[in-house]
Amino acid sequence: MKRWQPVLVLLAILALWWWLDGAQQVHDSPDTTVDAELASHGDGQARYYGKAAQTTARPTSSSRPSPDFLPREAHHTLDLILRGGPFPHRQDGAVFGNREKRLPSQPRGHYREYTVRTPGERDRGARRIVTGGDPPREFWYTADHYQTFRRFEVAP
Numbered sequence: 030m031k032r033w034q035p036v037l038v039l040l041a042i043l044a045l046w047w048w049l050d051g052a053q054q055v056h057d058s059p060d061t062t063v064d065a066e067l068a069s070h071g072d073g074q075a076r077y078y079g080k081a082a083q084t085t086a087r088p089t090s091s092s093r094p095s096p097d098f099l100p101r102e103a104h105h106t107l108d109l110i111l112r113g114g115p116f117p118h119r120q121d122g123a124v125f126g127n128r129e130k131r132l133p134s135q136p137r138g139h140y141r142e143y144t145v146r147t148p149g150e151r152d153r154g155a156r157r158i159v160t161g162g163d164p165p166r167e168f169w170y171t172a173d174h175y176q177t178f179r180r181f182e183v184a185p
Contacts (some may be wrong), residue, residue: 096181099170102146106158107183108121110165118144118153125159129175135161145170 099107109116116122125140132140140161147154153181161167169178 059075075107096170096179099181100172101146102148102168103156103158106143106145107168110158110160111183116143117146120144120153125157129168131175131178132159132169133160 041070109121114122121143122141124138125142127135127140140159143158143160144153145156145158147156156172157170157175159169159171159178161169165183168181168183170181172177
């Protein structure tokens, strides 16, 4: 029996991981397509930055305003950012270099990136929240790995 004990423990761990991963995916919403050609002029709420735009927010279940276009998983990431972690990926909080020049030009270190979980992906996926400032004062969302960004506001 001792010879089978490590195998049984490994199988139990794999079964638990599979069950938890499947339960999480049941509650996840489908990916939201981002069309960043949105802008409203005159109210100061939206400004073009290449293909990036700022959007107004709506109330969420966490009582923190959040834009309609953010997927459910982004709300969790946003809560972690505002709490200061802990983050699930070691890359979360790393400097975002803005090499694509899709965000306004700022000194290196101004922008930080955070992973937004993508249901069904085994790696980090393409979705990110990028913040600007320390503490963060600017918030950007990308669903396509830095090709387009949408700026959004977060209430204190």
